[in-house]
Amino acid sequence: MAAHRKSAHRKPKQRPFTGPAARTAATLALAGAATATSATGAGAAPAEPAPTAAQVRAKVDRLYHDAEVATEKYNGAKEKEAAATRAVDALADEAARRTDRLNTARHTLGSMATAQYRTGTLDPALQLALSSDPDSYLERAAHLDRAGDRQASLLSNIRRQLSGIARVKARADQETEALAARRAELDKHRTAIRTKLADAGTLLATLTAAERAAYERAADAAHGGGPATSADRAGAGTPADRSTAHADRSAPRASVAAPNSRAARAVSFAHGAIGKPYVWGATGPSAFDCSGLTQAAWKAAGVSLPRTTYTQINAGQRVSRSELAPGDLVFFYSGISHVGLYIGGGQMIHAPRPGAPVRIAPISQMPFAGATRVA
Secondary structure, three states, X not given: OHHHHHHHHOOOOOOOOOOHHHHHHHHXXXXXXXXXXXXXXXXXXXXXXXXXXXXXXXXXXXXXXXXXXXXXXXXXXXXXXXXXXXXXXXXXXXXXXHHHHHHHHHHHHHHHHHHHHXXXXXXXXXXXXXXOOHHXXXXXXXXXXXXXXXXXXXXXHHHHHHHHHHHHHHHHHHHHHHHHHHHHHHXXXXXXXXXXXXXXHHHHOOOOHHHHHHHHHHHHHHHOOOOOOHHHHOOOOOXXXXXXXXXXXXXXXXXXXXXXXXXXXXXXXXXXXXXXXXXXXXEOOOOEXXXXXXXXXXXXXXXXXXXXXXXXXXXXXXXXXXXXXXXOEEEEOOOOOEEEEXXXXXXXXXXXXXXXXXXXXXXXXXXXXXXXXXX
């Protein structure tokens, strides 16, 4: 009986397929594997090909250009932020001066009140004017006619001063709101510049050493200077690049004479700035961006230029390319995002881009957008 139960629970022995059955099983197994492989492959997205060196160089150039556009917007926002700060400070000073005058007038009334109190004749209007609640005084200004002529004059003066202080404070509130908006705009452009420059650096890092060197040579040839290294792009500048810049500075200057002494001084300043690094937002004396250089050059000549490329182009008389003379401002790109100082012979001095110091370059290397004669 026990032996019967044991044999009843024993699993039947599996026999391998043979002959036609074996061939059918193998075919089904292979078909299943192929189906699984096909399903797996269908779900996987094909890898995107890595960009070519030419595509990387084009993207980097575009990022540097976009960073320069953002830099000029940053410069404009910084000017507006500075103006708003000055307005807020001026209103605060005005409110303080008005408050001092109000306190002086109230002190005079207080002296009158003291004299009247001693004689037992304190005027109700004086009591009102000396109240700690100015709103109550303004609402009940009809009591002024109870005071004497001198008191009435003082009380009217206080009323005007209180109204004036209220207006100044309201303007200050408006300017404070404008200042906050300017600072937010400034932060936005600052972030855009830093992001684009960081993206450019990341893309350049994908190039091989040979590709990177070729890009640097091509970029610097386009901007009229010697090769710039990765350290240069960070704004430091290497001895080799600085020696190139010094060679530019000592090169013969354009034979075309400046039209007047102020233009000559501006050109002379620009020559003296050759070799100094490009730093976005900088106006000298140790570093410049493109519009910062032209502004500083003409400031040395006694002429005040606005801060940005798109305002400098309207700072003088427009001249054609064929009429250019040393000292003229030359502008590039459709958005007027780059400017240089013309020195004659088809050449300019400009601050090209991050990592490339101030240098001499042909104006033909960038899309010409217009020119302005400052003086």
